[in-house]
Amino acid sequence: MDALDDLDLRVSGCRACPRLVDWREEVARTKRAAFAGQTYWGRPVPGFGPPDARLLIIGLAPAAHGGNRTGRMFTGDRSGDVLYQALYDVGLASQPTSVAMDDGLELYGVRITAPVHCAPPDNKPTPGERETCRPWLVQELRLLRPTVRAVVVLGAFGWQATLPALAEAGWRVPRPRPAFGHGVRIGIDRSDGGGGSDGGGGPDGLDLFGCFHVSQRNTFTGKLTPAMLREVLSAAARAAGLGK
Template identity: 75%
Template sequence: MDTSGLAALDERIADCRACPRLVAWREETARAKRPAFADQAYWGRPVPGFGPPDARLLIVGLAPAAHGANRTGRMFTGDRSGDVLYEALYDLGLASQPTAVHADDGLELYGVRITAPVHCAPPANKPTPGERDACRPWLVRELELLRPTLRAAVALGAFGWQAALPAFGQAGWTTPRPRPAFAHGARVLLGDLDLFGCFHPSQRNTFTGRLTPAMLRDVLRTAARTAGLPTPAPG
């Protein structure tokens, strides 16, 4: 078996049990379930990245949602954050459909891969620094495998930004010192790759208007074009 490719990496990630608190939480959530999904079998395992192995653009989130990706087994699938993200990607011609309901719904990404610095659903959606650091080798290896084609990345939120920068450094990109602060619309050059900051499409951010669909599309459009992916003009 090829032990160096993304498919093999995804299999290894899905079997990880390194963080006891996260293992207990994701599995208990999968047992208890949300009443609306009581008839569904939850994934209840670490959620690997999603998207082609030759992606030119990487989107880095936070961690799987307890009743979203932890239920469906695919990043940003089955929750409202994913609804916002995939609709934006579809509008830009980077996804085959605007919705992500379950892992077998036929959704494809074009030139884009989605991952997270923490692959297990955390309590209160807040991984600890130790859990983030324990999960970092997975992200570093994913970046190493994507490096031949990867030209841009978008970090969704401060957690994703703070976790991504050292991982890019460990994977061989040049990271600036001092480490740049997160901001929506921030752009940092890491050698041959541009890292962009964007508010996370969480329910809190989208319901309050801190992040609008137009704001999300603008960052994704700029990042995609930087990566060499064709996108429609704003309209």
């Protein structure tokens, strides 16, 4: 077992936030009628993707009947349908759908994680829960540090979690901290002097991208279109040396 596998195993056993533990387990017991015959995961959902990923995608938290059911990030819900289709379109995934852990999906140089690993009520973790969960993200970033060269953050909540986590994991985050926005791109150096003056231009820096979250509210209203998502993912893939 490599270090990232060990981290994923430890994440999936976390019980640090009582409200989230109660909710994820209650959802797993009661289920949604459409999934009544399935056994829900009902635990924290670890990251998904290769241990040498060059691109990291950071969301918000698992969906109650998506990742909390399937055990894999953005798997089995409509937000995942949008994200994995876009990843496939830009050459970063082996197939356009993600429905179960055993569906054969592979990501090419990409890992997907979240600042909160448990499904929250109403899809809204609290800032305190985000802070409690942050050490997992910091550890994940440290383990990916030798290879990761670009990070895409989906939404402002994830952005607020990612910036301090990057700083704690060994990157020099600009001050004042940059504000979230769709299409924002920030070059970040390593705090030990690695990376170029623009962060992503050096051998150990990275490029940080902001993107609207792939929530149904955003995709159904057109705030985030498939083309907008593909544009951000394509730019991030190029920054990481991946994709078409």
